[in-house]
Amino acid sequence: MPKILQQTGGDVVEIILADHRWFEEALRELRDVEADRAAVLADLATVLIAHAEAEESKVYPSLRKKDAIDAEEVEHSEHEHDEGNEALLALMEVEDTASEEFGDKTHELSEALSHHLDEEERDVLNPARTDVDADDRAKLGEAFAAERARLIDSGCGSIENVRKLVEKAKS
Template sequence: MPKILPQVGGDVVELILADHRWFEEALRELRDVRSDRAAVLADLAAVLIAHAEAEESKVYPSLRKRDAIDAEEVEHSEHEHDEGNEALLALMEVGDTSSDEFGDKVHELSEALSHHLDEEERDVLNPARTDVSAEVRERLGADFAAERARLLDANCGEIENVRRIVAEAGKK
């Protein structure tokens, strides 16, 4: 299992892509019956929540303000985060990591996450590359990395926090 990436700054597009590749590796580990699935899931929950929350609070508003993405794209991406969080919570609530149910829930999370990563890379990150200056992407990278680190330090992937996030999304 790859270590949780210690991000301190850089181009926000590259930082987000590094997390995306990390998510894909974590999902591969979750599918491997020989891995420590509980540990992998704990790491994935922490990084996934920190990543999405940092995008929503730091990256999307800035890209929207600069007209790189529109309100509809922000809403769509946030909706996909909500779907991913629901799938993550369902997986976290499975007691037996060796059960068929765990495998089924890994598949559901993998489907939701893969769909989101693909769309975000095409519809959010590409416009960020072309419509936002390198200087702004660097500043956004520092803001994203700092917020992600703050959330990781606050144990954002704990199941009670994931439940709270899913419940709040249900009230939107």
């Protein structure tokens, strides 16, 4: 099982990309019938929620302010986070990790997450690389990492919290 990354700073683009690669590894583990799927899912839920919430509160507003991305890109990314949270909750609600339903819900989460990672890397992270200087990306990396760590420590990946986020997005 991939170890949860606990970055404290650095270039925000590199920190986000490290999380993206971690998500892909965690999804591979979820597809492995011999893995401790429940443990992998618990870690994935925690990091995924912390990552998305920290992006929405720290990264997107800063990139928007620097005109690296526009309001439409922010809204689209947040909508994709909401879709990912719905798919995550559906997977978390499956009781039998060895069931066909668990495999189906893993596939749905994998599809939603892969789509989002691809778009974010092209449409958000590339402009961050070209339109935001290295010092600002480092400051943003520190803010993102601190918020992500705070959220991880708060237990943000609990099914209750994921359910709350999904309900909030629907209202």
